[in-house]
Amino acid sequence: MTDKLTGTEREAVLERLSQHGWDLDGDRDAITRTFKFKDFNAAFGFMARVALWAEKLDHHPEWSNVYNRVTVTLTTHDAGGLSAKDVTLADHIDALA
Numbered sequence: 001m002t003d004k005l006t007g008t009e010r011e012a013v014l015e016r017l018s019q020h021g022w023d024l025d026g027d028r029d030a031i032t033r034t035f036k037f038k039d040f041n042a043a044f045g046f047m048a049r050v051a052l053w054a055e056k057l058d059h060h061p062e063w064s065n066v067y068n069r070v071t072v073t074l075t076t077h078d079a080g081g082l083s084a085k086d087v088t089l090a091d092h093i094d095a096l097a
């Protein structure tokens, strides 16, 4: 079982990740970021690389793709909100983009 971030951890994480374009997803305890690529091929290549990391981490994004755009939302379903796993995956995703 994965624990949700505490209030202070959450504040610090949101502050740091917001500098890379991550935002809270409305009223949900989730973060979201939209990535834009040159074309569909580049977007899908990114998704394939993220998918391999997600499997490795056993932590999976909610996402959607329209042509060259990929919107990624991260939250921990088992915890009912943000956990350290979302932060780890967000950092990997930023490095892959």
Ligand SMILES: C[C@H](O)[C@H](O)[C@H]1CNC2=NC(N)=NC(=O)C2=N1
Binding pocket: 058, 059, 060, 061, 074, 075, 076, 077, 078, 079
């Ligand atoms: C059984 C498996 O480990 C769990 O269902 C994992 C898989 N991937 C997951 N991904 C996300 N985003 N949240 C989870 O709670 C989660 N749980």
